[in-house]
Amino acid sequence: MYRTILPFLLSSFLILPSPALAEHTLPSAIKVDSKVAVLCNKAMKDNVAWKIVESVSTEVGPRPDGSEAEARARTWAVAKMKELGFQNVHVEKYNISAWQRGTEKAEVVSPYQQPLVLTALEPSAATPADGITLPVAYFQTFNDLQLAEDGSLKGKIAFVSNQMRPTQDGSSYGSQGMSRFVGPNLAAKKGASAIVIKSIGTDHSRAPHTGHTKFEPGVIPIPAAALSVVDAENLERICKRDDKVMLHLTLTPKQIGERESGNVVGEFPGTDGSAGTILVGGHLDSWDLGTGAIDDGAGMAITATAAKLAHEVGPHRRTIRVVWFGDEETGGLGGDAYAKQHSAEMHALASESDFGADSIFKFNVNFPESAKDVTNRIAAALMPLGVVRGTDVAGDGTDVKPMLALGVPAIDLNQDGTRYFDWHHTAEDTLDRVDIEQLRQNVAVWSTVLFITANAKEEFGKVKPKE
Amino acid sequence: MYRTILPFLLSSFLILPSPALAEHTLPSAIKVDSKVAVLCNKAMKDNVAWKIVESVSTEVGPRPDGSEAEARARTWAVAKMKELGFQNVHVEKYNISAWQRGTEKAEVVSPYQQPLVLTALEPSAATPADGITLPVAYFQTFNDLQLAEDGSLKGKIAFVSNQMRPTQDGSSYGSQGMSRFVGPNLAAKKGASAIVIKSIGTDHSRAPHTGHTKFEPGVIPIPAAALSVVDAENLERICKRDDKVMLHLTLTPKQIGERESGNVVGEFPGTDGSAGTILVGGHLDSWDLGTGAIDDGAGMAITATAAKLAHEVGPHRRTIRVVWFGDEETGGLGGDAYAKQHSAEMHALASESDFGADSIFKFNVNFPESAKDVTNRIAAALMPLGVVRGTDVAGDGTDVKPMLALGVPAIDLNQDGTRYFDWHHTAEDTLDRVDIEQLRQNVAVWSTVLFITANAKEEFGKVKPKE
Numbered sequence: 062m063y064r065t066i067l068p069f070l071l072s073s074f075l076i077l078p079s080p081a082l083a084e085h086t087l088p089s090a091i092k093v094d095s096k097v098a099v100l101c102n103k104a105m106k107d108n109v110a111w112k113i114v115e116s117v118s119t120e121v122g123p124r125p126d127g128s129e130a131e132a133r134a135r136t137w138a139v140a141k142m143k144e145l146g147f148q149n150v151h152v153e154k155y156n157i158s159a160w161q162r163g164t165e166k167a168e169v170v171s172p173y174q175q176p177l178v179l180t181a182l183e184p185s186a187a188t189p190a191d192g193i194t195l196p197v198a199y200f201q202t203f204n205d206l207q208l209a210e211d212g213s214l215k216g217k218i219a220f221v222s223n224q225m226r227p228t229q230d231g232s233s234y235g236s237q238g239m240s241r242f243v244g245p246n247l248a249a250k251k252g253a254s255a256i257v258i259k260s261i262g263t264d265h266s267r268a269p270h271t272g273h274t275k276f277e278p279g280v281i282p283i284p285a286a287a288l289s290v291v292d293a294e295n296l297e298r299i300c301k302r303d304d305k306v307m308l309h310l311t312l313t314p315k316q317i318g319e320r321e322s323g324n325v326v327g328e329f330p331g332t333d334g335s336a337g338t339i340l341v342g343g344h345l346d347s348w349d350l351g352t353g354a355i356d357d358g359a360g361m362a363i364t365a366t367a368a369k370l371a372h373e374v375g376p377h378r379r380t381i382r383v384v385w386f387g388d389e390e391t392g393g394l395g396g397d398a399y400a401k402q403h404s405a406e407m408h409a410l411a412s413e414s415d416f417g418a419d420s421i422f423k424f425n426v427n428f429p430e431s432a433k434d435v436t437n438r439i440a441a442a443l444m445p446l447g448v449v450r451g452t453d454v455a456g457d458g459t460d461v462k463p464m465l466a467l468g469v470p471a472i473d474l475n476q477d478g479t480r481y482f483d484w485h486h487t488a489e490d491t492l493d494r495v496d497i498e499q500l501r502q503n504v505a506v507w508s509t510v511l512f513i514t515a516n517a518k519e520e521f522g523k524v525k526p527k528e
Numbered sequence: 529m530y531r532t533i534l535p536f537l538l539s540s541f542l543i544l545p546s547p548a549l550a551e552h553t554l555p556s557a558i559k560v561d562s563k564v565a566v567l568c569n570k571a572m573k574d575n576v577a578w579k580i581v582e583s584v585s586t587e588v589g590p591r592p593d594g595s596e597a598e599a600r601a602r603t604w605a606v607a608k609m610k611e612l613g614f615q616n617v618h619v620e621k622y623n624i625s626a627w628q629r630g631t632e633k634a635e636v637v638s639p640y641q642q643p644l645v646l647t648a649l650e651p652s653a654a655t656p657a658d659g660i661t662l663p664v665a666y667f668q669t670f671n672d673l674q675l676a677e678d679g680s681l682k683g684k685i686a687f688v689s690n691q692m693r694p695t696q697d698g699s700s701y702g703s704q705g706m707s708r709f710v711g712p713n714l715a716a717k718k719g720a721s722a723i724v725i726k727s728i729g730t731d732h733s734r735a736p737h738t739g740h741t742k743f744e745p746g747v748i749p750i751p752a753a754a755l756s757v758v759d760a761e762n763l764e765r766i767c768k769r770d771d772k773v774m775l776h777l778t779l780t781p782k783q784i785g786e787r788e789s790g791n792v793v794g795e796f797p798g799t800d801g802s803a804g805t806i807l808v809g810g811h812l813d814s815w816d817l818g819t820g821a822i823d824d825g826a827g828m829a830i831t832a833t834a835a836k837l838a839h840e841v842g843p844h845r846r847t848i849r850v851v852w853f854g855d856e857e858t859g860g861l862g863g864d865a866y867a868k869q870h871s872a873e874m875h876a877l878a879s880e881s882d883f884g885a886d887s888i889f890k891f892n893v894n895f896p897e898s899a900k901d902v903t904n905r906i907a908a909a910l911m912p913l914g915v916v917r918g919t920d921v922a923g924d925g926t927d928v929k930p931m932l933a934l935g936v937p938a939i940d941l942n943q944d945g946t947r948y949f950d951w952h953h954t955a956e957d958t959l960d961r962v963d964i965e966q967l968r969q970n971v972a973v974w975s976t977v978l979f980i981t982a983n984a985k986e987e988f989g990k991v992k993p994k995e
Contacts, residue, residue, distance in 0.1 A: 119765045122642030133641070174600070175589025175819070178955065267818075267955040268734065291958045295819070298586045351734075352642070352762070488645065488734040491758045 091441035096374050097509050101446065103370055104505035111497045113141065113362035114418070118352045118492040125349040126388045127159030127320030134345050138325040138361075138385050145369050147327030147383065155398040157388050159320040160184045162349055163313030165286060167257065169299060170194060171307040177292040179257060180269040180350065181314045182241060183391055186282040188255065192311035193218075193284075195254055199300040203239040206247060214253035218308050221248070222259040222297055230423075231416060231478035237261060245274045245285035255284040255310055259293030261482070267291050268487040271348050273391055284312045322346070322387035324395050327365075329372040331380040331515060337409030338380045339515055340469075341368065341507070344389035344415060344460055351490030355481070359495055359503075360414035361385050367507030377515035379409055386460040389415070393459040400463030408469040409521035410514050413458040417485075418495040419477040420502045421448050424510075425455040427471040427527060432519045439472075442509050446502060451475070456527025468523035472514075474506055558908035563841050564976050568913065570837055571972035578964045580608065580829035581885070585819045585959040592816040593855045594626030594787030601812050605792040605828075605852050612836050614794030614850065622865040624855050626787040627651045629816055630780030632753060634724065636763065637661060639770040644759040646724060647736040647817065648781045649708060650858055653749040655722065659778035660685075660751075662721055666767040670706040673714060681720035685775050688715070689726040689764055697890075698883060698945035704728060712741045712752035722751040722777055726760030728949070734758050735954040738815050740858055751779045789813070789854035791862050794832075796839040798847040798982060804876030805847045806982055807936075808835065808974070811856035811882060811927055818957030822948070826962055826970075827881035828852050834974030844982035846876055853927040856882070860926040867930030875936040876988035877981050880925040884952075885962040886944040887969045891977075892918040894938040894994055899986045906939075909976050913969060918942070923994025935990035939981075941973055 117137065124134040135152050142150045160183045167177040198217040200206040206221050221244045225237035240258045248256040260270035269289040276282045288296060300306050325345060328338075343360025347353020368381045386395030424443060426436050440450040455473040456465050465471050484490050514521075584604065591601040602619055609617045627650045634644040665684040667673040673688050688711045692704035707725045715723040727737035736756040743749045755763060767773050792812060795805075810827025814820020835848045853862035891910060893903050907917040922938040923929075932938050951957050981988075 115765075119762060119769070120640045122640070122762075130641070173587045173589070174597070265960040266733070266735075267958065291956075291960050295586060295589075295959070298582070302586070489758075491734065492762070493732040493758055 091437055093438070093442045097442045097512060100370055100374055100508045100512055101505045104508050105501050107366060107370070107501050107504050109369065110362040110366040110500045110504050111495070113365065114354055114358040114495050115492060116141065117358045117361070118354050122352045123349045124345065124347050124353060126322055126346045126391045127157050127317070131322060131346055131387065135323055135325055138345055142325065142327035142365065145365060148330060150327040152323045152325050153398065153402060154321055154323040155394060156319045157322045157391065157394050159317045160391065161315055161317050163187065163315060164311055166192070166311040168309045169296065169306060170309050172303045172305070173299060177288055177296060178267050178269060179286040179288045179292065180271045181312050182245065182272055182274045182285045182287055184282060184316065185285040185312055185314050187313045187315060188284045188311055190313060192309050193254060194307060194309045197300065197306040197308050198253070199297070203244055206244060209251055212252045214248060214251045217253055218310060219248040219253040219256040220296060220300070221256065222293060223261065225261060225263055225482065227263045227479045227482065229477055229479050230475060231481060234261065234482060241272055241274055241287065243275060245283060246276050246280055249276065249280050249283045253283060257310070258287050260287040260290050262290055262485065262487070264483040265290055266489070268489045270486045271350055272486045284310065286312055322394065324387050324399055325385040326382065328380055328382040329368060331377050333378045336379045337407040337521055338382050339511065340382050340384065340408055340411040340461065340464060341511070342384035342386060342413055342460060344395060345385040346388055346390050348390060348486050348490070350486070350488040352492065353490060354492045355417040355490050355494050356485060357389070357415045359418035359500065363414045363500065363503040363507055366504045367511055370504065370508040371511035371515060374512060379515040381511055381515055389459050393462070396460040396463045400467070404467055408464055410472060411461040411464045411469045412472045412474065413461045414474065414503065414507065415458060415460065416476040416478055417481040418500055418503070419480065420499045421474045421506045422477050423449045423451045423475040425451040425453040425473045425475070427455040427524050429470060429522045429524050432470070432517065432521055435514060435517045435519055438513055439510055442513060443506060446506050448506055454527045465526050468526060470521045470524050471527070472510060474510065476503070558904055560905070560909045564909045564979060567837055567841055567975045567979055568972045571975050572968050574833060574837070574968050574971050576836065577829040577833040577967045577971050578962070580832060581821055581825040581962050581967070582959060583608065584825045584828070585821050589819045590816045591812065591814050591820060593789055593813045593858045594624050594784070598789060598813055598854065602790050602792055605812055609792065609794035609832065612832055615797060617794040619790045619792050620865065620869060621788055621790040622861060623786045624789045624858065624861050626784045627858065628782055628784050630654065630782060631778055633659070633778040635776045636766060636773060637776050638774040639772070640766060644755055644763060645734050645736060646753040646755045646759065647738045648779050649712065649739055649741045649752045649754060651749060651783065652752040652779055652781050654780045654782060655751045655778055657780060659776050660721060661774060661776045664767065664773040664775050665720070666764070670711055673711060676718055679719045681715060681718045684720055685777060686715040686720040686723040687763060687767070688723065689760060690728065692728060692730055692949065694730045694946045694949065696944055696946050697942060698948060701728065701949060708739055708741055708754065710742060712750060713743045713747055716743065716747050716750045720750060724777070725754050727754040727757050729757055729952065729954070731950040732757055733956070735956045737953040738817055739953045751777065753779055789861065791854050791866055792852040793849065795847055795849040796835060798844050800845045803846045804874040804988055805849050806978065807849050807851060807875055807878040807928065807931060808978065809851035809853060809880055809927060811862060812852040813855055813857055815857060815953050815957070817953070817955040819959065820957060821959045822884040822957050822961050823952060824856070824882045826885035826967065830881045830967065830970040830974055833971045834978055837971065837975040838978035838982060841979060844979070846982040848978055848982055851927070856926050860929070863927040863930045867934070871934055875931055877939060878928040878931045878936045879939045879941065880928045881941065881970065881974065882925060882927065883943040883945055884948040885967055885970070886947065887966045888915050888941045888973045889944050890916045890918045890942040892920040892922040892940045892942070894922040894991050896937060896989045896991050899937070899984065899988055902981060902984045902986055905980055906977055909980060910973060913973050915973055921994045932993050935993060937988045937991050938994070939977060941977065943970070
């Protein structure tokens with residue numbers, strides 16, 4: 062055994078790897094600024110980000126768009142930014158058309174009888190106060206709904222399911238999410254009286270996932286709601302036993318008219334006013350069901366803490382501006398309002414954190430050719446934090462999209478989204494979903510990126526936006 | 529390395545274990561009836577138990593005591609038992625005093641404002657329809673509530689927390705559960721206007737745990753509810769920041785008077801009418817929030833399927849009777865009604881399955897001396913299924929307790945309860961919590977026990993009940 066095992070060990074662990082390595086081009090060695098290690102060290106012990114999420118969860122809670130709670134959240138945000146040492150802290154207000162949840166109830170009334178848990182999608186229309194009782198037209202996927210003939214849903218409640226699987230990059234949300242994004246609009250156009258969808262989620266719980274849905278101009282909104290994944294599975298089993306399922310549905314949400322929303326802005330001014338501002342942030346609003354800890358208390362906390370740490374390391378060339386956007390969830394009016402007010406100012410970079418509180422595993426950029434070396438420096442600096450350099454063009458994010466559309470350079474710091482859609486837009490979006498160690502890794506990555514880009518001698522001119 | 533490793537390997541794996549083993553008394557070898565292996569083989573491929581849980585979850589759903597849904601559940605149960613081949617299938621009815629959930633809402637109104645998720649405990653009293661707004665008196669544990677002075681809770685809402693940890697045998701439920709079992713009664717006696725407790729649960733979710741609470745005769749029930757664990761943690765953080773917390777609480781449940789409940793009974797008659805009946809079962813009723821899959825669809829399914837399999841192996845000496853008890857959750861009147869009607873009949877054994885759907889890891893007995901060998905045969909037969917012989921006296925179970933109190937022998941087949949209190953009495957008690965492989969292990973264990981006890985030549989006389 063001795064004579065046969067040792068050569069095997071040597072060959073597999075010492076000899077074989079060399080030819081394999083040779084197939085890869087070795088990257089050029091890059092010296093990382095020693096201040097990055099100092100920053101990361103501080104970030105990995107940081108409690109500030111955690112305290113921000115804890116504070117907004119405990120002292121504010123749910124803060125839906127246009128609500129009195131969102132106004133309280135702005136007051137909280139201004140005080141918090143000042144406490145963190147931000148300068149020029151102020152609110153930029155704008156109006157939105159607000160919607161408010163009402164009663165939401167559903168029961169299968171035949172062939173069996175049992176209640177189902179669901180929640181209205183915004184901006185769902187209302188049923189009469191005592192509900193509607195109609196046959197269900199079941200579609201296994203959004204594609205099946207698309208195939209339904211025009212008018213075939215008249216007098217029916219469309220029930221559109223999906224088969225969303227967890228994906229690290231969240232890509233399943235885009236495809237399976239069509240049932241929510243445009244399913245209600247399509248069902249309305251095909252004559253449906255109402256629609257219920259299986260929640261766009263990867264959990265197996267009774268917590269339904271709410272969210273925004275878009276009705277085209279000219280399409281009259283219908284009552285639209287998401288069943289919890291478990292309730293949808295139950296309804297699917299019932300639909301497979303009997304094709305004459307009757308549902309009683311009561312939804313009484315309402316449009317409550319023009320209300321105030323606002324972006325809360327703070328910054329750490331740079332030494333070179335002509336070098337452009339770096340815009341980062343998360344959103345302050347949340348859905349009404351949870352306390353908005355992962356969506357997007359975490360994003361606010363990560364970006365603000367990272368800015369504070371990067372600033373504390375020493376003077377920086379560019380201004381770092383943190384914006385806690387108001388309306389993100391019901392149409393992204395916060396980002397629109399920011400772009401309207403600030404489009405004339407030079408921005409060197411724009412990026413947001415709005416994908417939960419899990420660790421960052423990859424980054425992508427959309428930088429001008431002049432800043433190519435900055436990307437290499439970021440890649441080298443993020444290696445110890447386990448962040449891979451991706452090959453996509455950066456440009457994600459509802460809040461910064463209007464600025465990116467103007468050609469502002471972008472960096473996407475992709476968080477692990479494997480579990481994000483277990484809780485996204487549900488009552489389960491609470492402080493319990495936030496892990497302080499993962500939060501710290503986010504702060505380390507963000508502060509590193511802010512430090513490098515805020516101090517880069519390279520210029521950040523306009524780029525072609527991601528399509 | 530070669531010369532040093534081999535002796536080490538030999539000494540640790542081949543030589544050392546022998547003296548260690550010699551310290552234990554080797555059990556006598558017991559020949560297990562070959563039919564047990566046949567039974568277990570069938571059970572480990574069984575789909576019948578799963579289909580029963582699936583059927584009650586899909587075709588009935590929640591079936592609270594005294595409700596019209598419980599009546600539909602009885603109709604379902606009679607049809608299901610007949611379909612499974614049971615004989616003498618019938619319903620034994622009785623009346624209960626029924627309670628019905630109403631509106632349930634709570635908000636912290638100062639020092640911060642945010643809604644909290646809770647659910648009423650049965651038989652909670654109601655607040656006025658527009659709720660009450662009162663200061664909170666916070667107690668970290670039930671013990672702290674006990675220490676509060678008489679009258680000190682006047683004009684207050686008591687908030688009693690707990691620190692329940694997962695335990696495999698569920699023992700944390702007994703101690704931490706005091707907050708629910710008797711907390712409301714105690715708070716009422718100390719003058720509280722209402723009580724909210726932290727749910728008796730081991731999860732970290734927004735799904736509150738309902739359940740029965742007991743008010744002593746002469747104590748006027750107060751409004752009583754359980755906050756979800758997450759909401760309770762939030763309220764605790766708020767109470768620790770400020771000792772003047774105000775809560776707005778609305779609970780409108782009501783007593784709806786005398787309603788019908790009933791036990792559904794079926795059996796496989798034995799060949800020897802004088803050998804006594806073996807009584808097993810689970811309960812048919814469920815809380816209104818979930819679909820009663822683990823509490824106790826699983827127990828119904830496991831015991832009925834095990835009885836069917838044990839019966840199919842061949843003729844058995846004793847009658848195996850399966851009872852799906854009606855009211856278990858709101859006071860255990862189903863078990864009382866059974867005992868009232870059947871106490872004069874000879875019962876050789878009584879046991880129930882009512883601790884979820886996870887695997888069985890241990891068993892305990894309370895058998896007469898005459899049946900000592902039966903215990904040994906059971907222990908040997910359950911070894912391949914990974915079931916340990918415990919040293920406690922058996923006698924658990926609300927439904928069979930009234931029969932056990934009369935001296936009927938008992939066997940407890942303890943399921944792994946590590947995760948049971950994540951979902952117990954919540955909306956999350958659904959089919960998704962049931963694992964078919966674990967269910968099969970339960971069926972294998974139960975059918976083995978039924979086969980051995982139903983065929984045992986030994987007599988099962990009266991025993992001293994567990995205290």
